[in-house]
Amino acid sequence: MQGSWSLLGPLSWTGYINKQVNVTAGTDESHQGWLVTVDPVSASLVLVDFREDGGTSMEVVMGHAVENVTVLHEADEVTLDRLRTSVLSPATCSLDPEELSRRRAGVQIWLQKNRVPVEEEGDQLRVAGVLTITAPYGPEDCCSSNQIILDRIQRLIQLQTDHS
Amino acid sequence: MATPVSVLRLPKGPDPNSRGFDPKSARFIALCRPSIATSAASGAELQREQHARSVLRETFLRCLLSMNNKKVRFHMHGKVKVEATFGASDIDVLNFQVSDLHTPIGVQKEALIRSQDVISFTVDE
Incomplete structure (x- = not known):
């Protein structure tokens, strides 16, 4: 070869x-x-x-x-x-389900407050049908093929983490 | 009589639809044509290949992310070894952005290293 x-x-x-x-x-x-x-x-x-x-x-x-x-x-x-x-990702979620659902709800409310269409899909969050957020719902857990939307949502979530 | 000056055009950058690289761009053809084998596979085989590709790429990007702001040692052609702080790589891995590049004649605050000149680079943690 x-x-x-x-x-x-x-x-x-x-x-x-x-x-x-x-x-x-x-x-x-x-x-x-x-x-x-x-x-x-x-x-x-x-x-x-x-x-x-x-x-x-x-x-x-x-x-x-x-x-x-x-x-x-x-x-x-x-x-x-x-x-x-x-x-590979040392922080693969070791959080308990309760903490996770609390964080998921927190992110969902934060995004809704910012007028971003978001819905829950099982243990994922889905934004405008083009972006998914998986556990533990930090900026690094967003996944999308549209980099502009990805950047905006990541910034929003980063803002939330900075505030709380 | 003044001779006309030819216009220097920069190579086309990545296209905005997040595909990352345009296989038809002059930059791509010049620099990394042999690096991507387009397979003739179709259907399920193609899907399997695309899945493997995405998993490999994601892991690679996460590795690059983990190297951010760390001291790296570059081994380059001609037995050149230099140290620097790793910054980032561009989308088609043609350049690396580094800070504090220790060259034999001094320290360069910020630098871009062409990946064609690099054989390997190491991070110690």
Whole structure:
């Protein structure tokens, strides 16, 4: 697969996720680490390595420089857990359902006060049919394909967090 | 006689419909044509691929977000190693914005680094 890493495509890249890989890049550099993700736009790899002192280091290898990728190890349960908690959203809601519904109601009332059409859909909030807010309902939990609406709603929610 | 000066046009930026990059733009063709393989898949296969793509991209963006304001070390072509504070990347990952770039001749307060010149960069936490 010499030089063809960036042409593999998302489905093939997914097969390398959460595995320890050795990446050769540039003229004579090699990098080792657990593959967290591959950017589908630039084919860049994100590698995470756990140091002996307990810290983690994150490395991004640019897709255009990649020469070769080989799998060294599969991750066991412990490593998988560590990978998930160390990199990806450390604040995946550990709040109890009561607190969550209180926050959801708070955000809903705040948005309505600002004349934003918002409705409840299960445990999500839906704004004007184009934006969803998932638990725990902070600015980072908004999801929309319209970046102007996304920016406005995020700012509004940020204002609410600043006020309370 | 004065010779006419040619007009320098800047490359077209990302289109406003949040697609991020226009595969037909001169900038895209010049800089990252081989990076996106458009698959010939259709139907369920395409949907699976698009899902994988969105999951990968979201994780990548979250990783970039987590690097914001952290010290990074860039490994660049020609055995150049520089340190800087990571700021952001543009939507098609062509440039990185950094602060306090420690170059061999001094510290540059703000800088843009072309991603084509970079092999890899590291953040220690």
